[in-house]
Amino acid sequence: MKAATSAILQSPESGKPLSLSSVSLQGDETWEGKLSCQDEVWPIKEGIADLVSPLELSASDARFREEYNVGSARYQEGMDWLFNAFYEDEGKVRNQMTKTLNSQGPELILDLGCGTGKDAECIINHNPQCRVILADLSIGMLAEAKKNLTAYKEQTDFLLCNGSHLPFQDSVFDRLFHFGGINEFGEKQRAIEEFNRVVKPGGKVVFGDEGVAPWLAQKEYGDILKAANPLYAHEPPLADLPAGASNVKIHWIMGNAFYLIEFEKAEGPPPLNTELTIPGKRGGTLASRYRDSKKN
Ligand SMILES: C[S@@+](CC[C@H](N)C(=O)[O-])C[C@H]1O[C@@H](n2cnc3c(N)ncnc32)[C@H](O)[C@@H]1O
Incomplete structure:
Protein backbone atom coordinates (compact mmCIF):
# COMPACT_ATOMS: atom_id res chain seq x y z
CA MET A 1 0.00 0.00 0.00
CA LYS A 2 1.26 3.42 -0.93
CA ALA A 3 1.78 6.23 1.58
CA ALA A 4 -0.54 8.47 -0.48
CA THR A 5 -3.34 5.95 0.09
CA SER A 6 -2.77 5.53 3.83
CA ALA A 7 -2.88 9.34 4.16
CA ILE A 8 -6.57 9.47 3.11
CA LEU A 9 -7.82 6.50 5.12
CA GLN A 10 -9.96 6.47 8.24
CA SER A 11 -11.51 3.68 10.25
CA PRO A 12 -14.60 2.37 8.44
CA GLU A 13 -16.04 1.59 11.85
CA SER A 14 -15.40 4.64 14.02
CA GLY A 15 -14.30 7.22 11.43
CA LYS A 16 -11.14 7.79 13.49
CA PRO A 17 -7.80 8.57 11.80
CA LEU A 18 -5.55 5.55 11.33
CA SER A 19 -1.83 5.39 11.90
CA LEU A 20 0.35 3.19 9.76
CA SER A 21 3.06 0.90 11.08
CA SER A 22 5.02 -0.91 8.42
CA VAL A 23 6.60 -4.24 9.20
CA SER A 24 8.08 -4.72 5.75
CA LEU A 25 8.35 -2.52 2.67
CA GLN A 26 8.51 -3.34 -1.02
CA GLY A 27 10.06 -0.33 -2.73
CA ASP A 28 8.24 2.58 -1.11
CA GLU A 29 5.06 0.56 -0.42
CA THR A 30 3.99 -1.15 2.78
CA TRP A 31 3.93 -4.88 2.06
CA GLU A 32 3.15 -6.14 5.59
CA GLY A 33 1.97 -3.95 8.43
CA LYS A 34 -1.06 -2.55 10.18
CA LEU A 35 -3.31 0.47 10.37
CA SER A 36 -4.54 1.22 13.85
CA CYS A 37 -6.38 3.58 16.16
CA GLN A 38 -7.11 3.00 19.85
CA ASP A 39 -8.46 -0.56 20.06
CA GLU A 40 -8.83 -1.15 16.29
CA VAL A 41 -6.23 -2.92 14.17
CA TRP A 42 -6.58 -3.39 10.41
CA PRO A 43 -4.00 -5.68 8.79
CA ILE A 44 -1.98 -5.10 5.62
CA LYS A 45 -0.93 -8.31 3.90
CA GLU A 46 0.98 -8.62 0.63
CA GLY A 47 0.48 -4.91 0.00
CA ILE A 48 -3.31 -4.96 0.49
CA ALA A 49 -4.99 -3.39 3.53
CA ASP A 50 -8.06 -5.24 4.80
CA LEU A 51 -10.55 -2.59 5.91
CA VAL A 52 -13.72 -4.62 5.46
CA SER A 53 -16.40 -3.49 7.87
CA PRO A 54 -18.47 -4.61 9.65
CA LEU A 55 -16.45 -7.67 10.60
CA GLU A 56 -19.75 -9.55 10.66
CA LEU A 57 -21.04 -8.77 7.14
CA ALA A 266 -23.25 19.66 -4.34
CA GLU A 267 -23.59 20.66 -0.70
CA GLY A 268 -27.37 20.39 -0.33
CA PRO A 269 -30.66 20.58 -2.21
CA PRO A 270 -30.94 23.16 -5.01
CA PRO A 271 -31.46 26.78 -3.83
CA LEU A 272 -35.14 27.67 -3.49
CA ASN A 273 -36.65 31.03 -2.63
CA THR A 274 -39.35 29.95 -0.19
CA GLU A 275 -40.33 33.52 0.77
CA LEU A 276 -41.23 34.83 -2.69
CA THR A 277 -44.94 35.71 -2.86
CA ILE A 278 -46.76 33.46 -5.33
CA PRO A 279 -48.94 35.45 -7.75
CA GLY A 280 -52.63 34.57 -7.96
CA LYS A 281 -55.69 34.33 -5.70
CA ARG A 282 -54.33 31.69 -3.33
CA GLY A 283 -51.19 33.75 -2.71
CA GLY A 284 -48.78 32.89 0.08
CA THR A 285 -45.26 31.63 -0.42
CA LEU A 286 -43.72 28.18 -0.77
CA ALA A 287 -42.87 28.38 2.95
CA SER A 288 -46.38 29.38 4.07
CA ARG A 289 -48.06 26.75 1.87
CA TYR A 290 -45.71 24.15 3.26
CA ARG A 291 -46.48 25.24 6.85
CA ASP A 292 -50.20 25.03 6.07
CA SER A 293 -49.82 21.55 4.60
CA LYS A 294 -48.26 20.40 7.88
CA LYS A 295 -51.25 21.69 9.89
CA ASN A 296 -53.79 19.67 7.87
C1 LIG B 1 -20.28 -8.12 -11.21
S1 LIG B 1 -18.76 -7.75 -10.45
C2 LIG B 1 -18.30 -6.28 -11.34
C3 LIG B 1 -16.83 -6.09 -11.38
C4 LIG B 1 -16.35 -4.93 -12.26
N1 LIG B 1 -16.78 -3.66 -11.76
C5 LIG B 1 -16.80 -5.14 -13.68
O1 LIG B 1 -17.48 -4.24 -14.21
O2 LIG B 1 -16.45 -6.17 -14.26
C6 LIG B 1 -19.19 -7.09 -8.85
C7 LIG B 1 -17.99 -6.76 -8.01
O3 LIG B 1 -18.44 -6.07 -6.84
C8 LIG B 1 -17.78 -6.60 -5.71
N2 LIG B 1 -18.63 -6.40 -4.54
C9 LIG B 1 -19.77 -7.05 -4.22
N3 LIG B 1 -20.28 -6.54 -3.09
C10 LIG B 1 -19.45 -5.54 -2.69
C11 LIG B 1 -19.44 -4.63 -1.60
N4 LIG B 1 -20.40 -4.62 -0.67
N5 LIG B 1 -18.43 -3.73 -1.51
C12 LIG B 1 -17.44 -3.72 -2.45
N6 LIG B 1 -17.40 -4.54 -3.50
C13 LIG B 1 -18.40 -5.44 -3.63
C14 LIG B 1 -17.58 -8.07 -6.05
O4 LIG B 1 -16.57 -8.67 -5.29
C15 LIG B 1 -17.24 -7.98 -7.53
O5 LIG B 1 -15.87 -7.80 -7.76
Whole structure:
Protein backbone atom coordinates (compact mmCIF):
# COMPACT_ATOMS: atom_id res chain seq x y z
CA MET A 1 0.00 0.00 0.00
CA LYS A 2 1.26 3.42 -0.93
CA ALA A 3 1.78 6.23 1.58
CA ALA A 4 -0.54 8.47 -0.48
CA THR A 5 -3.34 5.95 0.09
CA SER A 6 -2.77 5.53 3.83
CA ALA A 7 -2.88 9.34 4.16
CA ILE A 8 -6.57 9.47 3.11
CA LEU A 9 -7.82 6.50 5.12
CA GLN A 10 -9.96 6.47 8.24
CA SER A 11 -11.51 3.68 10.25
CA PRO A 12 -14.60 2.37 8.44
CA GLU A 13 -16.04 1.59 11.85
CA SER A 14 -15.40 4.64 14.02
CA GLY A 15 -14.30 7.22 11.43
CA LYS A 16 -11.14 7.79 13.49
CA PRO A 17 -7.80 8.57 11.80
CA LEU A 18 -5.55 5.55 11.33
CA SER A 19 -1.83 5.39 11.90
CA LEU A 20 0.35 3.19 9.76
CA SER A 21 3.06 0.90 11.08
CA SER A 22 5.02 -0.91 8.42
CA VAL A 23 6.60 -4.24 9.20
CA SER A 24 8.08 -4.72 5.75
CA LEU A 25 8.35 -2.52 2.67
CA GLN A 26 8.51 -3.34 -1.02
CA GLY A 27 10.06 -0.33 -2.73
CA ASP A 28 8.24 2.58 -1.11
CA GLU A 29 5.06 0.56 -0.42
CA THR A 30 3.99 -1.15 2.78
CA TRP A 31 3.93 -4.88 2.06
CA GLU A 32 3.15 -6.14 5.59
CA GLY A 33 1.97 -3.95 8.43
CA LYS A 34 -1.06 -2.55 10.18
CA LEU A 35 -3.31 0.47 10.37
CA SER A 36 -4.54 1.22 13.85
CA CYS A 37 -6.38 3.58 16.16
CA GLN A 38 -7.11 3.00 19.85
CA ASP A 39 -8.46 -0.56 20.06
CA GLU A 40 -8.83 -1.15 16.29
CA VAL A 41 -6.23 -2.92 14.17
CA TRP A 42 -6.58 -3.39 10.41
CA PRO A 43 -4.00 -5.68 8.79
CA ILE A 44 -1.98 -5.10 5.62
CA LYS A 45 -0.93 -8.31 3.90
CA GLU A 46 0.98 -8.62 0.63
CA GLY A 47 0.48 -4.91 0.00
CA ILE A 48 -3.31 -4.96 0.49
CA ALA A 49 -4.99 -3.39 3.53
CA ASP A 50 -8.06 -5.24 4.80
CA LEU A 51 -10.55 -2.59 5.91
CA VAL A 52 -13.72 -4.62 5.46
CA SER A 53 -16.40 -3.49 7.87
CA PRO A 54 -18.47 -4.61 9.65
CA LEU A 55 -16.45 -7.67 10.60
CA GLU A 56 -19.75 -9.55 10.66
CA LEU A 57 -21.04 -8.77 7.14
CA SER A 58 -24.74 -8.78 6.27
CA ALA A 59 -25.87 -12.18 4.96
CA SER A 60 -26.01 -10.99 1.33
CA ASP A 61 -22.61 -9.25 1.44
CA ALA A 62 -21.05 -12.36 3.01
CA ARG A 63 -22.64 -14.59 0.35
CA PHE A 64 -21.48 -12.43 -2.57
CA ARG A 65 -17.97 -12.10 -1.14
CA GLU A 66 -17.78 -15.89 -0.99
CA GLU A 67 -19.17 -16.29 -4.52
CA TYR A 68 -16.73 -13.78 -6.00
CA ASN A 69 -13.81 -15.28 -4.07
CA VAL A 70 -14.62 -18.73 -5.41
CA GLY A 71 -15.42 -17.53 -8.95
CA SER A 72 -12.75 -14.89 -9.50
CA ALA A 73 -10.52 -16.97 -11.82
CA ARG A 74 -13.50 -17.77 -14.08
CA TYR A 75 -15.18 -14.34 -13.88
CA GLN A 76 -14.18 -13.43 -17.44
CA GLU A 77 -16.04 -16.45 -18.86
CA GLY A 78 -19.26 -14.99 -17.51
CA MET A 79 -18.38 -11.56 -18.90
CA ASP A 80 -17.66 -13.02 -22.35
CA TRP A 81 -21.08 -14.69 -22.36
CA LEU A 82 -22.78 -11.49 -21.18
CA PHE A 83 -21.30 -9.21 -23.81
CA ASN A 84 -21.89 -11.80 -26.55
CA ALA A 85 -25.52 -12.24 -25.49
CA PHE A 86 -26.11 -8.51 -26.03
CA TYR A 87 -23.98 -8.46 -29.24
CA GLU A 88 -21.76 -5.86 -27.54
CA ASP A 89 -18.01 -5.31 -27.61
CA GLU A 90 -16.76 -5.37 -24.00
CA GLY A 91 -13.91 -2.91 -24.57
CA LYS A 92 -16.20 -0.44 -26.32
CA VAL A 93 -18.86 -0.60 -23.60
CA ARG A 94 -16.32 -0.17 -20.80
CA ASN A 95 -14.71 2.72 -22.67
CA GLN A 96 -18.06 4.48 -23.02
CA MET A 97 -19.01 3.88 -19.39
CA THR A 98 -15.75 5.20 -17.98
CA LYS A 99 -15.68 8.14 -20.40
CA THR A 100 -18.70 9.56 -18.52
CA LEU A 101 -16.33 10.26 -15.60
CA ASN A 102 -14.79 12.95 -17.79
CA SER A 103 -11.56 12.74 -15.81
CA GLN A 104 -8.76 15.15 -16.66
CA GLY A 105 -5.44 16.01 -15.09
CA PRO A 106 -3.86 14.61 -11.92
CA GLU A 107 -7.08 13.37 -10.32
CA LEU A 108 -7.65 10.69 -7.70
CA ILE A 109 -10.36 8.19 -8.62
CA LEU A 110 -11.97 5.37 -6.64
CA ASP A 111 -12.99 2.29 -8.63
CA LEU A 112 -15.23 0.57 -6.12
CA GLY A 113 -16.14 -3.08 -6.70
CA CYS A 114 -13.34 -3.04 -9.23
CA GLY A 115 -13.58 -6.73 -10.08
CA THR A 116 -10.70 -7.78 -12.31
CA GLY A 117 -9.66 -4.20 -13.06
CA LYS A 118 -10.96 -3.70 -16.60
CA ASP A 119 -12.77 -0.44 -15.83
CA ALA A 120 -9.73 0.98 -14.02
CA GLU A 121 -7.61 0.26 -17.09
CA CYS A 122 -10.07 2.22 -19.25
CA ILE A 123 -10.13 5.06 -16.71
CA ILE A 124 -6.33 5.35 -16.87
CA ASN A 125 -6.33 5.12 -20.66
CA HIS A 126 -8.79 8.02 -20.80
CA ASN A 127 -6.67 10.05 -18.40
CA PRO A 128 -3.07 8.83 -18.04
CA GLN A 129 -2.43 11.52 -15.40
CA CYS A 130 -4.95 10.14 -12.90
CA ARG A 131 -4.36 7.76 -10.00
CA VAL A 132 -6.88 5.02 -9.26
CA ILE A 133 -7.55 3.20 -6.00
CA LEU A 134 -9.14 -0.14 -6.81
CA ALA A 135 -11.28 -1.43 -3.96
CA ASP A 136 -13.33 -4.59 -3.66
CA LEU A 137 -14.93 -6.81 -1.03
CA SER A 138 -13.39 -9.94 -2.54
CA ILE A 139 -9.69 -10.70 -2.21
CA GLY A 140 -10.02 -13.12 -5.16
CA MET A 141 -11.23 -10.35 -7.49
CA LEU A 142 -8.71 -7.85 -6.14
CA ALA A 143 -5.85 -10.31 -6.69
CA GLU A 144 -6.96 -10.72 -10.34
CA ALA A 145 -7.10 -6.93 -10.73
CA LYS A 146 -3.62 -6.51 -9.28
CA LYS A 147 -2.26 -9.14 -11.66
CA ASN A 148 -3.99 -7.55 -14.67
CA LEU A 149 -2.77 -4.03 -13.91
CA THR A 150 0.94 -4.65 -13.29
CA ALA A 151 1.69 -2.30 -16.22
CA TYR A 152 -0.03 0.52 -14.32
CA LYS A 153 1.80 0.13 -10.97
CA GLU A 154 2.61 3.82 -10.66
CA GLN A 155 -1.01 4.89 -10.97
CA THR A 156 -2.81 2.20 -8.98
CA ASP A 157 -3.30 0.96 -5.44
CA PHE A 158 -5.53 -1.80 -4.11
CA LEU A 159 -7.53 -2.36 -0.94
CA LEU A 160 -10.26 -4.50 0.55
CA CYS A 161 -13.39 -2.77 1.79
CA ASN A 162 -17.15 -2.84 1.84
CA GLY A 163 -18.72 -0.24 -0.47
CA SER A 164 -21.32 0.58 2.17
CA HIS A 165 -18.67 1.35 4.84
CA LEU A 166 -15.85 3.09 2.99
CA PRO A 167 -12.54 3.51 4.85
CA PHE A 168 -11.81 6.96 3.36
CA GLN A 169 -11.95 10.46 4.80
CA ASP A 170 -14.62 12.85 3.51
CA SER A 171 -14.17 14.57 0.13
CA VAL A 172 -10.87 12.97 -0.92
CA PHE A 173 -11.70 11.68 -4.42
CA ASP A 174 -12.24 13.70 -7.59
CA ARG A 175 -14.38 10.92 -9.05
CA LEU A 176 -15.85 7.56 -8.11
CA PHE A 177 -16.82 4.74 -10.44
CA HIS A 178 -18.75 1.61 -9.61
CA PHE A 179 -20.25 -0.93 -11.98
CA GLY A 180 -21.94 -4.25 -11.50
CA GLY A 181 -22.36 -4.88 -7.78
CA ILE A 182 -24.66 -2.34 -6.17
CA ASN A 183 -27.91 -4.23 -6.78
CA GLU A 184 -26.53 -6.92 -4.51
CA PHE A 185 -25.03 -4.71 -1.81
CA GLY A 186 -26.57 -5.44 1.59
CA GLU A 187 -26.89 -1.68 2.31
CA LYS A 188 -27.48 -0.03 -1.06
CA GLN A 189 -28.66 3.39 0.13
CA ARG A 190 -25.82 3.61 2.64
CA ALA A 191 -23.38 2.81 -0.17
CA ILE A 192 -24.68 5.71 -2.29
CA GLU A 193 -24.34 8.03 0.74
CA GLU A 194 -20.78 6.78 1.14
CA PHE A 195 -20.02 7.36 -2.57
CA ASN A 196 -21.20 10.94 -2.10
CA ARG A 197 -19.31 11.43 1.17
CA VAL A 198 -15.89 10.49 -0.19
CA VAL A 199 -16.01 12.63 -3.37
CA LYS A 200 -15.09 16.31 -3.29
CA PRO A 201 -17.81 18.94 -3.74
CA GLY A 202 -18.18 19.30 -7.51
CA GLY A 203 -16.76 15.78 -7.92
CA LYS A 204 -18.54 13.13 -9.92
CA VAL A 205 -20.04 9.73 -9.12
CA VAL A 206 -20.90 7.21 -11.84
CA PHE A 207 -22.48 3.90 -10.95
CA GLY A 208 -24.62 1.26 -12.61
CA ASP A 209 -25.89 -2.29 -12.63
CA GLU A 210 -28.57 -4.56 -14.12
CA GLY A 211 -32.01 -3.00 -14.56
CA VAL A 212 -34.12 -3.24 -17.70
CA ALA A 213 -35.34 0.14 -18.96
CA PRO A 214 -38.98 0.84 -17.97
CA TRP A 215 -40.31 0.63 -21.54
CA LEU A 216 -38.87 -2.89 -21.88
CA ALA A 217 -39.25 -4.23 -18.35
CA GLN A 218 -42.81 -5.53 -18.83
CA LYS A 219 -42.28 -6.79 -22.38
CA GLU A 220 -41.13 -10.28 -23.38
CA TYR A 221 -37.57 -8.95 -23.72
CA GLY A 222 -37.59 -8.00 -20.02
CA ASP A 223 -39.27 -11.26 -19.02
CA ILE A 224 -36.58 -13.32 -20.78
CA LEU A 225 -33.81 -11.49 -18.92
CA LYS A 226 -35.58 -11.60 -15.54
CA ALA A 227 -36.28 -15.32 -15.91
CA ALA A 228 -32.54 -15.93 -16.30
CA ASN A 229 -31.46 -13.49 -13.62
CA PRO A 230 -33.82 -11.72 -11.15
CA LEU A 231 -31.31 -8.85 -10.86
CA TYR A 232 -32.71 -7.48 -14.16
CA ALA A 233 -35.87 -6.57 -12.21
CA HIS A 234 -33.96 -3.84 -10.36
CA GLU A 235 -34.76 -0.21 -11.01
CA PRO A 236 -32.14 2.53 -10.93
CA PRO A 237 -32.10 3.77 -7.31
CA LEU A 238 -32.75 7.43 -8.17
CA ALA A 239 -34.68 8.08 -4.93
CA ASP A 240 -31.56 7.10 -2.97
CA LEU A 241 -29.38 9.83 -4.51
CA PRO A 242 -28.30 12.53 -2.04
CA ALA A 243 -30.32 15.75 -1.86
CA GLY A 244 -27.31 17.60 -3.26
CA ALA A 245 -27.01 15.46 -6.39
CA SER A 246 -26.81 17.77 -9.40
CA ASN A 247 -26.45 17.33 -13.16
CA VAL A 248 -27.99 13.88 -12.73
CA LYS A 249 -28.03 11.79 -15.88
CA ILE A 250 -29.18 8.26 -16.50
CA HIS A 251 -27.95 6.16 -19.39
CA TRP A 252 -29.41 2.85 -20.52
CA ILE A 253 -26.65 0.64 -21.83
CA MET A 254 -26.07 -2.94 -23.02
CA GLY A 255 -29.38 -3.53 -24.79
CA ASN A 256 -31.10 -1.08 -22.41
CA ALA A 257 -30.79 -3.79 -19.76
CA PHE A 258 -28.36 -1.90 -17.48
CA TYR A 259 -28.64 1.55 -15.95
CA LEU A 260 -25.71 3.92 -15.49
CA ILE A 261 -26.32 6.92 -13.25
CA GLU A 262 -24.03 9.91 -13.08
CA PHE A 263 -24.27 12.82 -10.67
CA GLU A 264 -22.15 15.64 -9.30
CA LYS A 265 -21.85 16.37 -5.59
CA ALA A 266 -23.25 19.66 -4.34
CA GLU A 267 -23.59 20.66 -0.70
CA GLY A 268 -27.37 20.39 -0.33
CA PRO A 269 -30.66 20.58 -2.21
CA PRO A 270 -30.94 23.16 -5.01
CA PRO A 271 -31.46 26.78 -3.83
CA LEU A 272 -35.14 27.67 -3.49
CA ASN A 273 -36.65 31.03 -2.63
CA THR A 274 -39.35 29.95 -0.19
CA GLU A 275 -40.33 33.52 0.77
CA LEU A 276 -41.23 34.83 -2.69
CA THR A 277 -44.94 35.71 -2.86
CA ILE A 278 -46.76 33.46 -5.33
CA PRO A 279 -48.94 35.45 -7.75
CA GLY A 280 -52.63 34.57 -7.96
CA LYS A 281 -55.69 34.33 -5.70
CA ARG A 282 -54.33 31.69 -3.33
CA GLY A 283 -51.19 33.75 -2.71
CA GLY A 284 -48.78 32.89 0.08
CA THR A 285 -45.26 31.63 -0.42
CA LEU A 286 -43.72 28.18 -0.77
CA ALA A 287 -42.87 28.38 2.95
CA SER A 288 -46.38 29.38 4.07
CA ARG A 289 -48.06 26.75 1.87
CA TYR A 290 -45.71 24.15 3.26
CA ARG A 291 -46.48 25.24 6.85
CA ASP A 292 -50.20 25.03 6.07
CA SER A 293 -49.82 21.55 4.60
CA LYS A 294 -48.26 20.40 7.88
CA LYS A 295 -51.25 21.69 9.89
CA ASN A 296 -53.79 19.67 7.87
C1 LIG B 1 -20.28 -8.12 -11.21
S1 LIG B 1 -18.76 -7.75 -10.45
C2 LIG B 1 -18.30 -6.28 -11.34
C3 LIG B 1 -16.83 -6.09 -11.38
C4 LIG B 1 -16.35 -4.93 -12.26
N1 LIG B 1 -16.78 -3.66 -11.76
C5 LIG B 1 -16.80 -5.14 -13.68
O1 LIG B 1 -17.48 -4.24 -14.21
O2 LIG B 1 -16.45 -6.17 -14.26
C6 LIG B 1 -19.19 -7.09 -8.85
C7 LIG B 1 -17.99 -6.76 -8.01
O3 LIG B 1 -18.44 -6.07 -6.84
C8 LIG B 1 -17.78 -6.60 -5.71
N2 LIG B 1 -18.63 -6.40 -4.54
C9 LIG B 1 -19.77 -7.05 -4.22
N3 LIG B 1 -20.28 -6.54 -3.09
C10 LIG B 1 -19.45 -5.54 -2.69
C11 LIG B 1 -19.44 -4.63 -1.60
N4 LIG B 1 -20.40 -4.62 -0.67
N5 LIG B 1 -18.43 -3.73 -1.51
C12 LIG B 1 -17.44 -3.72 -2.45
N6 LIG B 1 -17.40 -4.54 -3.50
C13 LIG B 1 -18.40 -5.44 -3.63
C14 LIG B 1 -17.58 -8.07 -6.05
O4 LIG B 1 -16.57 -8.67 -5.29
C15 LIG B 1 -17.24 -7.98 -7.53
O5 LIG B 1 -15.87 -7.80 -7.76
